[in-house]
Amino acid sequence: MQPVIGIIGGLGQMGRWFRRFFESQGLTVLIGEPGINPTCAEVAAQVDIVVISVPLHLTEAVIRELAPHIRPEALLTDLTSLKQGPMAAMLDHFAGEVVGTHPLFGPGEKSLEGQTIVVCPGRGDRWVPWLEDLYRQAGARLEVSTPEEHDRTMSLVQGLTHFTLITLGTTFRKLNADIDRMELLATPTFRAVYDQVYHLVNQNFPLYAYIQLMNRQNEATHAAFEEAVRQLRQIVLARDADALVQVLEENQRYFEKWKQPSS
Amino acid sequence: MQPVIGIIGGLGQMGRWFRRFFESQGLTVLIGEPGINPTCAEVAAQVDIVVISVPLHLTEAVIRELAPHIRPEALLTDLTSLKQGPMAAMLDHFAGEVVGTHPLFGPGEKSLEGQTIVVCPGRGDRWVPWLEDLYRQAGARLEVSTPEEHDRTMSLVQGLTHFTLITLGTTFRKLNADIDRMELLATPTFRAVYDQVYHLVNQNFPLYAYIQLMNRQNEATHAAFEEAVRQLRQIVLARDADALVQVLEENQRYFEKWKQPSS
Numbered sequence: 001m002q003p004v005i006g007i008i009g010g011l012g013q014m015g016r017w018f019r020r021f022f023e024s025q026g027l028t029v030l031i032g033e034p035g036i037n038p039t040c041a042e043v044a045a046q047v048d049i050v051v052i053s054v055p056l057h058l059t060e061a062v063i064r065e066l067a068p069h070i071r072p073e074a075l076l077t078d079l080t081s082l083k084q085g086p087m088a089a090m091l092d093h094f095a096g097e098v099v100g101t102h103p104l105f106g107p108g109e110k111s112l113e114g115q116t117i118v119v120c121p122g123r124g125d126r127w128v129p130w131l132e133d134l135y136r137q138a139g140a141r142l143e144v145s146t147p148e149e150h151d152r153t154m155s156l157v158q159g160l161t162h163f164t165l166i167t168l169g170t171t172f173r174k175l176n177a178d179i180d181r182m183e184l185l186a187t188p189t190f191r192a193v194y195d196q197v198y199h200l201v202n203q204n205f206p207l208y209a210y211i212q213l214m215n216r217q218n219e220a221t222h223a224a225f226e227e228a229v230r231q232l233r234q235i236v237l238a239r240d241a242d243a244l245v246q247v248l249e250e251n252q253r254y255f256e257k258w259k260q261p262s263s
Numbered sequence: 264m265q266p267v268i269g270i271i272g273g274l275g276q277m278g279r280w281f282r283r284f285f286e287s288q289g290l291t292v293l294i295g296e297p298g299i300n301p302t303c304a305e306v307a308a309q310v311d312i313v314v315i316s317v318p319l320h321l322t323e324a325v326i327r328e329l330a331p332h333i334r335p336e337a338l339l340t341d342l343t344s345l346k347q348g349p350m351a352a353m354l355d356h357f358a359g360e361v362v363g364t365h366p367l368f369g370p371g372e373k374s375l376e377g378q379t380i381v382v383c384p385g386r387g388d389r390w391v392p393w394l395e396d397l398y399r400q401a402g403a404r405l406e407v408s409t410p411e412e413h414d415r416t417m418s419l420v421q422g423l424t425h426f427t428l429i430t431l432g433t434t435f436r437k438l439n440a441d442i443d444r445m446e447l448l449a450t451p452t453f454r455a456v457y458d459q460v461y462h463l464v465n466q467n468f469p470l471y472a473y474i475q476l477m478n479r480q481n482e483a484t485h486a487a488f489e490e491a492v493r494q495l496r497q498i499v500l501a502r503d504a505d506a507l508v509q510v511l512e513e514n515q516r517y518f519e520k521w522k523q524p525s526s
Contacts, residue, residue: 201511224437248472
């Protein structure tokens with residue numbers, strides 16, 4: 001038997017992306033979206049797999065609200081960028097099958113081929129392995145993680161990276177930088193970083209704001225970054241070449257422990 | 264008549280790169296390097312075009328030292344990453360032809376095709392236009408700038424970009440980040456930024472250190488960045504979604520004024 005899929009938040013960008021994906025696999029997909037019929041609760045009550053794809057800051061509330069409506073034999077899963085809160089909400093409020101996922105790609109990707117999906121195991125042995133197989137057979141690489149490890153790693157991968165790109169954007173704005181001129185005098189390193197600054201200023205604001213605000217691990221990550229900025233600035237103000245070379249050498253030794261980037 | 268070229272610092276990475284380039288154009292190149300024969304002063308005295316390609320922090324001293332040995336009808340030029348100090352030194356200590364250049368690429372590039380060279384006009388109308396034509400005909404794009412405008416723009420293009428990548432590297436080190444795990448859970452944005460962090464930790468240390476220390480404009484640039492980091496961190500600590508969205512919107516409006524990145 002093929003499951004019927006219900007996507008809650010199915011008119012959002014990732015909701016539409018996964019609707020197209022499931023339909024391309026020959027599956028029936030129902031869409032739930034606040035304010036349209038059938039209601040989200042009605043969709044949740046009719047399907048075999050409920051996929052929560054609502055804005056990050058609403059995810060836990062939507063899970064709490066819909067859980068009582070989901071059929072006991074169904075699977076509850078999500079697509080949220082953080083995993084501790086949503087996983088706890090799914091496991092606490094729903095007694096059936098649960099698996100948390102975080103697709104590490106945006107809605108601009110054509111297919112699952114070569115994409116990574118982080119999977120946080122919950123419970124259940126019918127639809128959970130079925131869904132994991134579906135993703136895997138479509139070419140996705142599944143990375144298993146705990147909610148804690150996922151959020152800790154994402155605090156660096158997304159939290160710190162976005163934080164840096166946002167503050168670079170703010171710095172250009174505050175200095176009233178002539179972007180056209182910088183483009184003409186760009187080095188390859190600047191171009192690679194600037195392209196990401198530019199990409200980020202045009203992204204989904206609530207998502208990128210809540211990735212900063214809702215990951216508690218960001219407090220320690222951002223504190224370490226602010227301290228690194230403060231210290232390096234002091235070194236530069238003091239024109240202390242020895243101290244600066246020492247930082248560069250310590251960083252080089254740290255990164256030598258790891259293999260080269262795969263890209 | 265084809266000029267004879269002398270490269271001072273000709274055994275360094277960029278010195279070797281430009282030696283290969285000039286020789287590929289059928290030109291004769293002499294190499295000057297401290298401690299080898301002929302001495303730098305002897306090379307400078309024999310050639311039509313003296314190219315200074317020594318470490319950034321030594322450039323002005325080398326110019327002062329060699330200028331008295333250069334033939335009055337020769338051209339003095341440099342390849343230095345900052346332009347105010349070197350240009351002033353060349354114009355003050357040598358009365359003949361002068362042009363400052365900053366090739367915006369590293370020694371890994373195969374050719375001048377499509378590369379940018381910033382040119383700061385000095386004086387002279389024989390070898391200066393000849394050299395500019397040589398670079399242009401080899402496919403380089405020449406961008407004319409004043410030393411002041413060059414160093415101000417480079418404070419953002421190189422100074423701030425490297426500063427950010429160094430502090431990201433320091434943050435990963437201080438947090439003892441598991442780089443292998445971050446690679447497995449990488450998003451496309453993280454990968455693009457991390458590749459540049461990794462690239463930078465393996466670069467020429469004195470150059471990257473002195474690009475931070477010797478550009479006086481970096482003081483204001485780094486101060487603006489530290490302030491942006493401090494402010495965004497306070498917003499995140501206060502969980503102030505409205506303030507964060509306001510920053511993101513102000514940045515978006517700022518970047519809307521400029522055309523899209525060309526890459």
